[in-house]
Amino acid sequence: MNQACFGLGLSTKRPYRREFLGEMEQVVPWSRLESPYLPRGRPPVPAKGIPRIHLLRQWFNLSDPAMECALHDVPLFREFVGLGAGDSSLPDESTLLRFRCVLEEYKLVDQIFYAINELLTAKGLLHKCGTVVDAMLIASPSSTKNASGERELEMKQSNKENQLYFGMKCFIGAVPDSGLVHTVRGTAGSVNDGVEANSLLLGDEVEAFGDAGYQGAHKRVDAKPGVTLHVAMRRGKRKLLDPTLSIDALTERIEKLKAGIRPKIEQPFRVIKRQIGYVKIRYRGPAKNTALLVTPMALSNLRMVRGKWSGALA
Numbered sequence: 410m411n412q413a414c415f416g417l418g419l420s421t422k423r424p425y426r427r428e429f430l431g432e433m434e435q436v437v438p439w440s441r442l443e444s445p446y447l448p449r450g451r452p453p454v455p456a457k458g459i460p461r462i463h464l465l466r467q468w469f470n471l472s473d474p475a476m477e478c479a480l481h482d483v484p485l486f487r488e489f490v491g492l493g494a495g496d497s498s499l500p501d502e503s504t505l506l507r508f509r510c511v512l513e514e515y516k517l518v519d520q521i522f523y524a525i526n527e528l529l530t531a532k533g534l535l536h537k538c539g540t541v542v543d544a545m546l547i548a549s550p551s552s553t554k555n556a557s558g559e560r561e562l563e564m565k566q567s568n569k570e571n572q573l574y575f576g577m578k579c580f581i582g583a584v585p586d587s588g589l590v591h592t593v594r595g596t597a598g599s600v601n602d603g604v605e606a607n608s609l610l611l612g613d614e615v616e617a618f619g620d621a622g623y624q625g626a627h628k629r630v631d632a633k634p635g636v637t638l639h640v641a642m643r644r645g646k647r648k649l650l651d652p653t654l655s656i657d658a659l660t661e662r663i664e665k666l667k668a669g670i671r672p673k674i675e676q677p678f679r680v681i682k683r684q685i686g687y688v689k690i691r692y693r694g695p696a697k698n699t700a701l702l703v704t705p706m707a708l709s710n711l712r713m714v715r716g717k718w719s720g721a722l723a
Contacts, residue, residue, distance in 0.1 A: 429468075430489050436711055437464070441524040459508050460521075461490045462500065467705050470686035473502040473509075513696075518703040525707040526591060534714045535589050540582045540617045541674040542609045544602055545681075547698070548689045549576035563694045565599030574598060577695050579702055581677060582609030585618065588673035588713060590706045595699025606638070607631045618670050639667050680709035 442460040465486055466476045479486050480499050492499055512518050529535035549564040567574045578600055582592035592609045602619075606626035610617055610633050619626070621641045626632065642664055650657040681687050685705050690698045 424485075427485055430485065432715060433464070433468075433711065434489070436528070438524050438528050442521055458490045458492060459500070459504075462505065463508060463512070464704070464708065465489065466505070467685065467708055472691070473505040476505055477502045513700050518700050522593070522703050522707040525710060526589075529589065529710060529714065534587070535591070535710070536584060536586065537591060537611060537613070539585045539614050540591075540610050541585050541588075541671055542580070542582050542606055542617065542619045542623060543671070543674045543678075544578045544580045544605070544622075545678045546574045546578055546598060547576050547687070548574060549598075550689070551575045563597060564690075565597040567598035577690060577698060579699070580605045580609055581674065581706065582611070583674045583677060585670050585673060588676040589710045590677050593699070593703050593706050595695045595702060597695055602626075603629065607633055610636055612636070618667060620671060641667055641671075676713055677706060677709045680712050681705055684712065685709070
């Protein structure tokens with residue numbers, strides 16, 4: 410009888426999740442992520458286990474109850490965390506919730522972000538030679554079926570290409586040549602792009618780039634001295650350029666050069682929305698949702714440099 414019919418056949422294929430977690434095991438600085446501010450679980454969880462569970466939640470877009478069930482159902486997840494099937498230390502969802510509260514209270518998500526970026530910088534993968542700034546809209550439920558009978562007050566409406574979006578904005582500053590993120594900011598959806606432009610710069614750049622939404626950012630009082638911000642021309646003005654005039658032809662060529670630098674910053678947004686699946690906010694308020702976004706941005710950096718690991722991270 411064919412043993413494969415009963416799922417007993419041996420396969421040489423390495424599943425994607427096992428391959429991915431094996432790569433993460435090698436590159437994530439786990440020793441720096443072990444927090445002394447661990448919540449008291451029911452039952453207590455090993456110090457190294459909770460940060461691993463937190464990152465698993467981010468990688469596979471799981472809620473606290475779904476993560477608790479996954480630890481019981483998926484042997485690979487328990488192996489990654491370092492817990493056995495019958496281990497009495499498997500945490501419940503309330504333990505995971507308290508750990509998220511600890512991360513927010515002590516601002517540990519920023520420490521995770523900086524620890525991973527310091528590792529990439531030390532390995533020569535994150536070169537802070539300039540900045541590209543951009544923002545993505547994250548939808549928020551607009552339903553009023555709640556106790557207050559109204560939409561969330563801290564989330565606002567934004568207009569993009571004559572279409573209205575209700576939710577928040579995630580602003581990032583990234584390195585032009587690789588798209589790796591070095592700064593993350595979260596605001597309500599109504600905040601103008603130019604307001605946050607200068608907060609996304611490191612301050613030691615010489616050149617920075619942004620789309621047409623960042624017009625006038627260099628004139629604001631918080632503008633970084635010595636940084637030249639190259640902003641795209643507005644679409645209406647660009648359409649009026651006459652290619653038969655030498656000055657307009659040169660302007661069009663410059664705009665194409667600037668447009669060729671900006672696409673790299675779209676890669677982190679693709680990872681966040683497609684690989685991690687973060688397309689709608691889960692909590693109330695920009696602050697709590699920004700804390701949830703910082704860690705995935707750091708993890709997106711790790712995903713984007715996987716092709717260079719064999720050389721730089723060996």
